[in-house]
Amino acid sequence: MDYIKLSKTMSYALRHAPWEYELEMDEGGWVSIIQLLHSLQEEQKWSDVKAENIYYVAKTSDKGRFEIADSKIRALYGHSIPLRIIKAPGEPPQLLYHGTSRQEADAIMANGLEPRGRQYVHMAVDPKMALQVGKRRDNKPVLLTIKAREARQDGVAFYKGNDLVWLAEFVVAKYIDIEEKN
Template sequence: MIRRCEEHGCFRGEACPDCDQEGQFILDEEREDRLGRFIAGALRHFPAKLGLSMFEDGWVSINALTNAATRKYKWPKKYHIYALVESDVKGRYEISGGKIRAVYGHSIDVNLDYPLYEGEFAYYGVVPEEVDIILEEGILPVKQRYVHLSTTLEKAIEVGMIHSENPSIFKIDAAAAIDDGLNIMVANEDILLADEIPADYILEIYE
């Protein structure tokens, strides 16, 4: 569930993780899940189906999104959307100037405008059966607009374990790729986005 602490803002769970106060009730778990799924679909996969106009860089009017949510469920208010975004520890969405967009995970064609990565390496976790294909073809988007890379080995392992108990992790020379003109953007502290990663930039494989 989502609650709001007067001092620390919105959070998920029974008590504020910063001060252990119960806070004000905002959404129960069922409505949190329903609204979360609706927003994910609206901002990542099918905005036009919901009558939403999306800018090229993924932004949608938060008023229009609220109206679309209300048409479907009746109960959502704008503050529910703000609370869901503020309390999301994965940083999946951002709000600015009356607009909202998904930070990553798009299957629709968007052109995000995040800053280029300044780190040296990036990491990508896969099931072992995909290793040979990637070494031949490179890392390409699968059902998504961008390739999602990890900023650390630990995060790549965590992501890879969603699909395999023993994922293989590629270490990528991100600095060289960017120097050569590839677009590798910082979505948040854990996730990088790239159009593709040619196999030439794969440095090592951790099994």
């Protein structure tokens, strides 16, 4: 079983195109694991997938992308569909990090961090992880430091995506510093 490919397929189905898999999501983004399983099994390359494979991917996902409860599964963040996963605001760490392209850095410093087609801005607790994400768009990304605790005190809501990722709807530029330009 190629768990990396299965994880990518599950992410695509739960975050971006549930209709392609005929998944019936509730208002919180939850789908029956059995329904997801049957939808995956309809594709020839996943015909042998079993429920335990889905559970394994959800539990071992390196970025904690999935949540399972009461025989249901959902993606926790990164949705491009109109569904908004409701999260309770939390107390973020003092600093968070966001990796971005050199091209986007100036616009972010002028206009703030915006979700850009996603529901939330994603920020990492670790600068190395943020730079790794930034390398998807630029081989020499810019590391931005977000003064999360200060922004929270001034009314910016932060939501815990998982142990490695925090989310916000928008972060005003005054809370962002350029940490590193490669």
